[in-house]
Amino acid sequence: MSEPLRDLPRDGDRAFRSLDLVVRRRLNGLLQGDRSGMRLGAGSEPEEVVRYRPGEDDVRRMDWNVTARTGDPHVWRPLAEHELDTWVLVDETPSMDFGTALSEKRDVAALVAASVGLLTDGPGNRVGVAHLTPKGLEWDAPLPGRVSARRTLRSVAGAPRADLQLDPTTLGEAVGALERRHRRPGLRVVVSDFVDPEGAHERPFAWEAALRRLAARHDVVVIEVLDPRELELPDLGLVVLRDPESGRAREVHTSPTVRRRYAELAAAHRAAVADAVRAAGAGHVVVRTDSDWVRDLARYILSRRRTRRVDRRVR
Numbered sequence: 384m385s386e387p388l389r390d391l392p393r394d395g396d397r398a399f400r401s402l403d404l405v406v407r408r409r410l411n412g413l414l415q416g417d418r419s420g421m422r423l424g425a426g427s428e429p430e431e432v433v434r435y436r437p438g439e440d441d442v443r444r445m446d447w448n449v450t451a452r453t454g455d456p457h458v459w460r461p462l463a464e465h466e467l468d469t470w471v472l473v474d475e476t477p478s479m480d481f482g483t484a485l486s487e488k489r490d491v492a493a494l495v496a497a498s499v500g501l502l503t504d505g506p507g508n509r510v511g512v513a514h515l516t517p518k519g520l521e522w523d524a525p526l527p528g529r530v531s532a533r534r535t536l537r538s539v540a541g542a543p544r545a546d547l548q549l550d551p552t553t554l555g556e557a558v559g560a561l562e563r564r565h566r567r568p569g570l571r572v573v574v575s576d577f578v579d580p581e582g583a584h585e586r587p588f589a590w591e592a593a594l595r596r597l598a599a600r601h602d603v604v605v606i607e608v609l610d611p612r613e614l615e616l617p618d619l620g621l622v623v624l625r626d627p628e629s630g631r632a633r634e635v636h637t638s639p640t641v642r643r644r645y646a647e648l649a650a651a652h653r654a655a656v657a658d659a660v661r662a663a664g665a666g667h668v669v670v671r672t673d674s675d676w677v678r679d680l681a682r683y684i685l686s687r688r689r690t691r692r693v694d695r696r697v698r
Contacts, residue, residue: 398536402494403529406501409677410684432459466507468525468569471496472561473535474554474608475516477627478578480544483612484673491676492574492608493539497532498680499572504528511565514538515557515575519550522564548628555590562597571601573665576608577656578628586655595663603665604683607656610672614649616642 432446435456442458449457473496479489500510509525512535523534554575561571579588597603616637625632635641660667668683670676 396533396537398494398540399497399533402497402532402536403501405677406498410498410502410681432457466509467503467505468565468567469499469503469508469510469528469572470513470525470561470565470569471499471510471535471572471574472513472515472557473539474573474575475514475539475542476548477517477544478576479608480627481613482610482672484610484671486672488576488608488610488672489539491670491672492606493536495606495608495670495676495680496539496572496574497535498677500528500530500532500535502528502684503570504532512538513557513561515552515554516542517549519552520557520560553589555588555593558590558593558597562593562600566600568601571597571603572606573603574606574608576613578613586659588656588659591659591663594660594665598664603663604668605660605665606668606670606680607660608670608672609653614646614653616645618642 432449433440435442435445435450435458440458444458444460446457446459473492475489475492479487479492481488482490496512503510504527508528510528510531511525512523512531514521514523523531523538525531526534554577558573573594577588577590594603594605618639619637621634621636623632623634657667666683666687668680670679
């Protein structure tokens with residue numbers, strides 16, 4: 384299966400069953416049964432090996448290699464388990480209702496957001512979702528990960544499309560509201576195309592400061608959703624381009640000069656977004672409507688796992 388889901392079924396329950404199958408087969412199976420390595424948030428990986436203390440340590444955590452080498456029983460001490468508080472901010476503004484490949488950006492965003500719920504599912508963990516919609520910011524109360532994932536897909540699959548942005552709430556304001564409203568440290572995921580209604584493509588972005596504040600308190604992952612037509616214009620002659628956020632339209636001749644300049648500006652914008660996310664101290668994943676977002680998400684999680692192992696060894 385080269386693409387996990389080509390589009391989001393309008394039946395939220397059917398979408399959840401399909402996604403659950405994809406996550407089980409592809410994400411949880413990538414490490415050949417090492418499920419903790421693919422999970423976002425707190426895990427149960429060994430942090431250090433210590434001498435066994437009778438009555439205090441769990442014999443099931445005996446490290447037999449070290450025990451055989453030293454002649455004394457040793458156990459591995461796991462990282463502390465904590466209930467994980469996760470919030471996902473999903474951009475559902477009109478610019479997300481666009482797709483020229485396998486699916487719309489909105490559908491990819493919904494599937495990714497639901498996957499976060501499945502990947503963080505665990506005892507005591509809760510996932511809340513903030514929806515940045517054309518009508519403003521809407522909040523879904525935290526629920527267990529699988530329940531939250533099902534609710535997210537139902538909500539997005541059943542939501543009507545809006546022609547214009549009816550509420551002026553921006554992505555930066557939404558990130559700021561998330562930072563102020565939920566301050567208990569945890570995992571925060573922002574899923575958006577980072578299309579500015581004003582068309583700005585250079586830094587500083589309006590959302591940068593809010594993202595920096597969010598990352599100062601939480602573990603933040605930014606998931607950027609793209610469509611190939613946002614990176615390059617095809618040679619179509621005279622076309623009418625419409626801004627989905629403002630409704631403004633303009634007639635454009637897609638000449639070689641225009642297409643080259645468009646590609647340059649699009650590349651500059653993508654690079655600026657990546658720099659801003661990195662400067663804020665957040666993780667960054669790029670997923671596209673014409674590629675396998677499961678593979679892209681898996682690569683990030685694997686890279687995240689390796690980086691944290693190296694950091695622990697350095698400390």
